Amino acid sequence: MKYEMIIGLETHVELATASKIFCGCPTAFGGAPNTHCCPVCTGEPGSLPVLNKKVLQYAVRAGLATNCEIARTTHMDRKNYVYPDLPKAYQISQFDEPICKNGRIVLENGRTIGITRIHMEEDAGKLVHEGNYTYVDYNRGGVPLIEIVSEPDLRSIEEVREYIETLQLIFRHIGVSDCRMQEGSMRCDVNISLRRFGEEKFGTRAEIKNMNSISFIEKAIAYEYARQAELLDNGEKVVQETRRFNESDGTTESMRGKEDAQDYRYFREPDILQIDIEEAFIEEIRAGLPELPPAKKKRYTEVLSVPATEASILVKYKNVADFFDAAVAAGASAKNVCNLIIGQIFRGFNTEEEKERFALPIRPAHLAELVILLDSGKITANIAKQTLEKMLSSGRSCMDFLSASDLASVDNSEVDKLCRESIAANPRAVADYLAGKEAALKALLGYVMKATRGKANATDVEEKLKNLVSGQ
Amino acid sequence: MESRILHLAKKLRQREITSRELTSQYFSAIKAYDSKIHAYVRLTEGLAMEAAEKADLALQKGDAVSPLAGIPMAIKDNMAIRGEETTCCSRILKGYKPTYDSTVWEKLSCMGAVLLGKANMDEFAMGSTCETSCFGPTYNPRNTDYVAGGSSGGSAAAVAAGTAVYALGSDTGGSIRQPAGFCGIVGLKPTYGAVSRYGLIAYASSLDQIGPLTATVKDAAIVFDAIKGHDPKDHTSRKDTSAAPVADRLKGAVKGKKIGIVKEYFENLGRDIKEAVHKALRYYESEGATLVEAELPVLRYAVPVYYILACAEASSNLGRYDGIRYGYRAEKYADINDMVMRTRSEGFGKEVQRRIMLGTYVLSSGYFDAYYKKAQLLRNQVIASFDEIFDKCDALVSPVAPRTAFPLNYASDNRIETYLSDIFTVPVNIAGIPAVSLPCGIDKNGLPIGMQLLGRQHGEETILDLAYAYEQSGRSGVLPPDMGVKL
Numbered sequence: 001m002k003y004e005m006i007i008g009l010e011t012h013v014e015l016a017t018a019s020k021i022f023c024g025c026p027t028a029f030g031g032a033p034n035t036h037c038c039p040v041c042t043g044e045p046g047s048l049p050v051l052n053k054k055v056l057q058y059a060v061r062a063g064l065a066t067n068c069e070i071a072r073t074t075h076m077d078r079k080n081y082v083y084p085d086l087p088k089a090y091q092i093s094q095f096d097e098p099i100c101k102n103g104r105i106v107l108e109n110g111r112t113i114g115i116t117r118i119h120m121e122e123d124a125g126k127l128v129h130e131g132n133y134t135y136v137d138y139n140r141g142g143v144p145l146i147e148i149v150s151e152p153d154l155r156s157i158e159e160v161r162e163y164i165e166t167l168q169l170i171f172r173h174i175g176v177s178d179c180r181m182q183e184g185s186m187r188c189d190v191n192i193s194l195r196r197f198g199e200e201k202f203g204t205r206a207e208i209k210n211m212n213s214i215s216f217i218e219k220a221i222a223y224e225y226a227r228q229a230e231l232l233d234n235g236e237k238v239v240q241e242t243r244r245f246n247e248s249d250g251t252t253e254s255m256r257g258k259e260d261a262q263d264y265r266y267f268r269e270p271d272i273l274q275i276d277i278e279e280a281f282i283e284e285i286r287a288g289l290p291e292l293p294p295a296k297k298k299r300y301t302e303v304l305s306v307p308a309t310e311a312s313i314l315v316k317y318k319n320v321a322d323f324f325d326a327a328v329a330a331g332a333s334a335k336n337v338c339n340l341i342i343g344q345i346f347r348g349f350n351t352e353e354e355k356e357r358f359a360l361p362i363r364p365a366h367l368a369e370l371v372i373l374l375d376s377g378k379i380t381a382n383i384a385k386q387t388l389e390k391m392l393s394s395g396r397s398c399m400d401f402l403s404a405s406d407l408a409s410v411d412n413s414e415v416d417k418l419c420r421e422s423i424a425a426n427p428r429a430v431a432d433y434l435a436g437k438e439a440a441l442k443a444l445l446g447y448v449m450k451a452t453r454g455k456a457n458a459t460d461v462e463e464k465l466k467n468l469v470s471g472q
Numbered sequence: 473m474e475s476r477i478l479h480l481a482k483k484l485r486q487r488e489i490t491s492r493e494l495t496s497q498y499f500s501a502i503k504a505y506d507s508k509i510h511a512y513v514r515l516t517e518g519l520a521m522e523a524a525e526k527a528d529l530a531l532q533k534g535d536a537v538s539p540l541a542g543i544p545m546a547i548k549d550n551m552a553i554r555g556e557e558t559t560c561c562s563r564i565l566k567g568y569k570p571t572y573d574s575t576v577w578e579k580l581s582c583m584g585a586v587l588l589g590k591a592n593m594d595e596f597a598m599g600s601t602c603e604t605s606c607f608g609p610t611y612n613p614r615n616t617d618y619v620a621g622g623s624s625g626g627s628a629a630a631v632a633a634g635t636a637v638y639a640l641g642s643d644t645g646g647s648i649r650q651p652a653g654f655c656g657i658v659g660l661k662p663t664y665g666a667v668s669r670y671g672l673i674a675y676a677s678s679l680d681q682i683g684p685l686t687a688t689v690k691d692a693a694i695v696f697d698a699i700k701g702h703d704p705k706d707h708t709s710r711k712d713t714s715a716a717p718v719a720d721r722l723k724g725a726v727k728g729k730k731i732g733i734v735k736e737y738f739e740n741l742g743r744d745i746k747e748a749v750h751k752a753l754r755y756y757e758s759e760g761a762t763l764v765e766a767e768l769p770v771l772r773y774a775v776p777v778y779y780i781l782a783c784a785e786a787s788s789n790l791g792r793y794d795g796i797r798y799g800y801r802a803e804k805y806a807d808i809n810d811m812v813m814r815t816r817s818e819g820f821g822k823e824v825q826r827r828i829m830l831g832t833y834v835l836s837s838g839y840f841d842a843y844y845k846k847a848q849l850l851r852n853q854v855i856a857s858f859d860e861i862f863d864k865c866d867a868l869v870s871p872v873a874p875r876t877a878f879p880l881n882y883a884s885d886n887r888i889e890t891y892l893s894d895i896f897t898v899p900v901n902i903a904g905i906p907a908v909s910l911p912c913g914i915d916k917n918g919l920p921i922g923m924q925l926l927g928r929q930h931g932e933e934t935i936l937d938l939a940y941a942y943e944q945s946g947r948s949g950v951l952p953p954d955m956g957v958k959l
Contacts, residue, residue, distance in 0.1 A: 045673040089791025265835035270678035
């Protein structure tokens with residue numbers, strides 16, 4: 001690899017507000033064409049936009065969560081271009097005074113990726129091609145978006161993936177967007193250029209527009225890297241242009257060159273007054289921000305002693321992390337809650353979306369109630385698992401399933417007695433264990449578990465056996 | 473001069489006449505005179521008779537609170553009325569029926585207003601003569617060889633001809649005041665944001681403002697009171713507009729008022745006009761007002777600033793007319809781009825195309841700083857200059873235009889002169905302040921001369937009261953409308 005890739009992303013994220021950015025129509029995905037519409041959405045002559053305050057709140061929240069400076073005064077601009085999905089022939093966006101700027105996020109490898117700006121804008125409608133006709137559906141028109149523009153700080157495909165996933169993680173956590181790329185609520189434009197390692201000057205970049213999956217982005221970058229490298233190797237120049245990614249063969253092709261770049265004739269939107277943002281407004285939003293994923297992960301590993309891999313999984317899904325936190329707060333041990341969630345509950349969810357949603361018939365307190373019994377040795381891990389299964393299929397509390405015998409804890413002296421019996425009855429296993437065969441302990445353990453019909457705490461028994469055997 | 477609205481309101485309440493009878497009389501007058509004047513482009517007879525009937529019921533029951541209940545009126549063809557064709561007098565909006573009501577109409581119809589029809593206007597309010605309408609010109613009721621002025625020419629002519637008691641117009645650079653002046657009636661351009669623009673089809677959003685055209689000052693105040701106020705559907709609508717009715721407070725109090733005279737406003741004027749306005753100033757002085765000299769050097773840039781800003785906004789506002797969703801669509805086309813291009817070339821008139829091109833140019837990268845940005849800076853200077861002036865004065869008096877009504881077909885051959893004739897009206901829109909125009913004399917051709925009173929933001933009461941004083945003194949020599957319905 002003699003070239004370094006220089007990548008910057010423009011990421012469009014649909015905000016999860018209930019109503020649109022400039023009118024009261026619902027933002028819900030789907031719906032029969034042109035049913036979530038009003039004169040404002042369809043740009044009827046004489047209609048006027050009114051900024052949804054929630055959009056402002058969400059944009060500020062997104063800015064604070066990505067360490068941005070928040071503007072004290074901002075305004076909307078018109079971006080003029082003609083396309084049938086844009087009913088006013090201009091998009092209300094922000095040009096020279098975005099709501100947020102100068103932010104950053106930090107990757108696992110410690111590199112900081114600068115965020116140039118975040119601005120608010122409206123989404124366009126959708127064209128539907130059928131036979132010889134093209135239809136237009138304005139349901140999505142006016143759905144609020146924020147565009148997050150990164151600095152050209154990304155240097156590898158892995159960093160790009162992590163950057164996107166981190167944005168998803170943060171925005172889901174703070175509830176501003178579900179960031180579902182396949183549904184179009186998150187889309188990326190990728191700016192990529194190459195330079196020789198050690199060089200300072202950036203090369204000429206190409207922009208790949210409107211990417212809606214991380215794997216496509218990875219493929220597109222790989223293709224672009226090879227394409228631009230070949231040009232540079234042959235002493236040719238990379239042309240500044242906009243390119244399109246072909247999903248079928250993983251290539252990119254030119255859409256339009258720099259000379260065909262549109263002149264958007266930006267100017268201040270006269271229908272919306274200047275937006276003054278008060279300190280108190282920002283502080284209220286800051287105070288309401290939940291713990292962000294990086295801080296949360298740190299707390300899980302350092303304070304709750306959750307292993308790093310498990311902690312990463314928990315923080316990846318906001319609802320899971322919230323459930324976990326609530327169960328732990330109810331007195332259950334982090335370790336057992338984590339194990340049951342990842343080892344058992346997750347098995348019921350097949351897709352990422354299901355994990356994100358984490359729709360369970362039981363509440364965190366229900367899980368905590370069960371785990372507390374497990375923690376205190378009143379039930380065994382096995383019984384906990386079987387009971388949880390029943391709870392998940394019925395939505396009922398563990399007490400509805402635990403019989404008196406399940407709950408009858410095995411007497412400690414009884415366990416002691418059985419351990420000694422086991423050692424006495426299995427001299428071969430004892431010898432093997434002492435000779436270094438760890439697995440031999442299982443035979444001793446099996447004896448005790450069988451005798452208590454699985455009610456003894458296996459971990460405790462194992463510990464006890466080890467001590468007894470080693471002490472012999 | 474007596475308020476026509478109050479006069480009729482009284483008659484309606486005393487059962488001397490019903491709203492249905494009154495409305496029928498107006499339709500008869502329209503049928504008798506409008507072929508000569510062409511103030512209307514569309515009549516809304518069904519809607520009107522229905523509204524009149526409703527108003528009569530309310531009047532009978534004593535439920536009709538507003539003096540506007542049952543009173544027949546006209547609306548400029550650029551305000552949305554649900555289900556009623558609204559075209560801005562442009563071919564491109566042919567057949568367009570709004571799916572919603574403009575806020576002004578919502579307010580007026582709730583009060584029992586009776587809409588006679590949609591009034592003619594320059595296409596998309598772009599013009600000073602009402603001759604760019606795709607339906608043909610409106611003729612001045614005072615002398616039909618002359619234009620009614622524009623762009624709210626139809627609204628002004630209907631009131632001046634007595635074929636509407638009052639009308640709504642819109643004023644982007646003088647479009648209420650100038651036709652009111654040309655037709656010898658009263659026109660009020662309110663403070664920007666005092667009246668909701670929701671449902672007003674935009675020409676230049678930062679300058680457009682809806683206001684009344686009426687026979688008397690008191691009528692202007694009554695209609696202004698009815699349509700003003702904050703509207704959550706218009707973000708530029710002001711929350712600090714006083715709710716107190718202005719109409720009840722008109723006393724004609726001149727004594728002690730400071731009236732500014734800006735010398736730049738009296739340069740390059742027709743002699744008749746200069747004399748008429750000076751006569752009015754002498755009246756105010758004789759009634760105890762102090763005349764204060766003021767300067768507004770930035771006035772020389774007002775016309776270019778106006779045309780740059782207005783055309784820039786228009787080029788964006790009119791981008792939506794593409795033949796896809798509503799209005800006119802070219803019949804023959806190769807593909808979608810061709811369809812949009814043909815639709816716009818065939819649908820827009822020449823003046824509109826000229827302004828779209830000019831606006832597109834001044835917003836283009838490479839030219840933005842030289843034109844649009846500079847115009848914005850000058851706009852701030854205009855605002856600051858007026859602020860300074862209104863620190864010293866309660867109102868300014870000026871002519872409405874450097875001349876009286878143009879002869880028909882004059883503007884198309886003298887385009888630059890026509891643009892420049894907006895010089896006295898455009899600064900008001902640039903600064904967002906209110907101004908009222910009213911007749912103050914008659915020129916040698918027998919045409920009305922208009923003067924305007926400019927006020928500070930939310931200064932409608934002050935300027936209307938001064939206008940009321942002058943009107944009540946009976947010095948203008950301009951007779952009230954007398955062609956149509958005899959009151």
